[in-house]
Every structure is written in structure tokens, then in C-alpha cells.
Amino acid sequence: MGGAYRYPQDNQKLTVQDPAQAWNAVTVGALTHRDRIEETDAESRLLSPLAGREQLSPFSRTSCEADPHWPIKPEIVMEGGNVGLHPRNGPERRDSLDLLSTAAEFRVRPICGMRATSAATALAARLAAQLQATYPNYWPETIRGLLVHSARWNDTMLGDLNPFAAFTREKRAQFIQMLRCYGFGEPDTVCFPGYFGHA
Numbered sequence: 001m002g003g004a005y006r007y008p009q010d011n012q013k014l015t016v017q018d019p020a021q022a023w024n025a026v027t028v029g030a031l032t033h034r035d036r037i038e039e040t041d042a043e044s045r046l047l048s049p050l051a052g053r054e055q056l057s058p059f060s061r062t063s064c065e066a067d068p069h070w071p072i073k074p075e076i077v078m079e080g081g082n083v084g085l086h087p088r089n090g091p092e093r094r095d096s097l098d099l100l101s102t103a104a105e106f107r108v109r110p111i112c113g114m115r116a117t118s119a120a121t122a123l124a125a126r127l128a129a130q131l132q133a134t135y136p137n138y139w140p141e142t143i144r145g146l147l148v149h150s151a152r153w154n155d156t157m158l159g160d161l162n163p164f165a166a167f168t169r170e171k172r173a174q175f176i177q178m179l180r181c182y183g184f185g186e187p188d189t190v191c192f193p194g195y196f197g198h199a
Contacts, residue, residue, distance in 0.1 A: 005058075005091055007050050012064040012181065016073045020061070026144055027073045029183060030057035030080020030120040031157075037084050038096035047084030050091055054156040056181055058083050058091065059116035063180040075183040076151045078123040081115035127187060151185040153178070 020027040035053040037044055050058050057080035063073040082097040098113030101122070114122070124147065131143050138146075153163070161175055 007058055007091075008056050008181075011056055011058065011060055012062050012177075014061045015066050016061045016063055020073060021063075021066075021070065023071050026075050026124070026147060027183075028117060028121045028124045029062065029074030029077040029181075030060040030117050031055060031077040031182065031186060032057045032082040032097075033079060034082045034097045036096065037094055039094050043086075043092075044084070044094060047086055047092060047094065049097065050083050050085045052156065054154045057081060057116070057120070060120075061117070064177055066180065072179050072183060075148050076124065077182050077186050078120040078127075080117055080120040081113075124187070127189070147187055148184055150187045150189070151183065152188045153182065153185040157182045157185060 015021075016027060016029075019025065031054060032051050033053055035049045035051070037047050037049060056062075056077075059080050060074075060077070063070055066073070079099060081099055083091040084094050084097065086092050093113075093115075095113050098115045099119045100111050101114040101119070103109045103112035128143050128147060131146055132138065135143075157178060159174075159178070161171065161178060163175070167175060
């Protein structure tokens with residue numbers, strides 16, 4: 001992301017890359033809930049979060065510019081972090097906008113930052129593993145179905161769209177662009193009975 005980067009227009013132009021375009025794979029994009037910069041140094045105080053809460057992560061690619069016959073990608077979105085926007089220097093990373101993960105050199109530095117669709121995909125894999133552990137007799141296709149069909153669009157994703165109302169041609173095109181940006185939304189773990197040990 002350079003100084004000429006434009007959000008979210010550039011994300012909509014950057015099409016998902018191999019292997020994310022595969023028809024038979026769940027592709028995970030990224031949104032962000034991280035809209036607070038916690039660092040207090042002078043440079044960090046100049047930054048503002050680039051993406052708002054529940055918007056597309058600046059690290060995520062889409063299928064907005066893909067050929068119409070291509071599948072909708074991503075199918076789901078999960079937390080991928082955010083970046084700060086400097087008034088002169090453009091986008092800048094800050095630890096408080098990243099997720100935390102175990103570092104590769106964990107004996108030297110146990111925790112490190114993680115971001116982008118790598119972080120979102122790790123969260124989706126964790127959710128799939130938890131579902132598989134909770135429902136060990138379910139087929140992998142069923143776990144995949146639970147991930148996608150539990151996904152929900154938040155109000156920020158929908159904007160002024162009402163998915164339950166009749167669409168004009170213009171609204172239909174807007175809805176398809178939203179689908180190609182966020183897929184079917186963010187998985188909602190409340191949908192799973194008994195999930196996280198709750199009845």
C-alpha cells in the first residue's frame with residue numbers, strides 16, 4: 001500500500017488471486033472491527049483508521065472486477081485488521097490494528113502481529129476445526145456449509161440495500177457488488193447450537 005492507494009476503490013479493483021478463485025474452495029476475505037489506534041506516540045496520534053468498523057479490511061481483495069461468470073469470491077469475511085492513514089505519508093501499520101498470534105520464533109518472541117487475509121483465513125480454519133470437534137460425524141461439506149450459511153451481512157456492508165425487498169436493476173447491480181466484496185458476510189457463531197459449550 002503506497003501513498004497513491006485509494007480505499008476502497010483499489011480493493012474493489014484488485015481481484016482475488018490463485019488459489020482463491022477456485023470454484024470448489026471456500027475463499028475467506030477480510031473485514032475489520034479494529035477502529036481504534038492505541039499507540040500514543042506523536043506520529044501515531046496523527047493517524048486515523050483507514051477502514052471504519054465492520055468495513056472491508058484494507059488488505060482484502062474482491063471479485064468486483066471479475067468476469068460475471070466467475071463465482072462470488074470471497075464467500076465469507078473474518079477479521080483481518082486495519083491500517084492507519086497518515087495525512088501526508090498514506091497508510092501505515094500499527095500493532096493495535098493487527099491481530100495477535102504465536103510467533104515463529106516463539107522462544108525469543110512468543111507473540112507477534114498478524115493481519116490481512118492470512119489472519120482471516122486462520123480464524124475461519126479455527127472455526128471449522130471447532131465445528132468439526134463439536135460435530136465429529138459431520139461431513140466436510142457440511143462444515144463448509146455451516147461456515148457459509150451462518151454468515152450474515154452487517155448494516156455497514158448493506159448500506160441502503162434491503163436484501164428482502166424487490167430490486168431495481170440498479171439495486172441488483174449494487175447488491176452483486178456487495179456480494180463480490182463481502183461474500184455472504186461474517187460467520188455468526190450464535191447460529192450454532194451448543195457452540196462454545198453453550199446449550
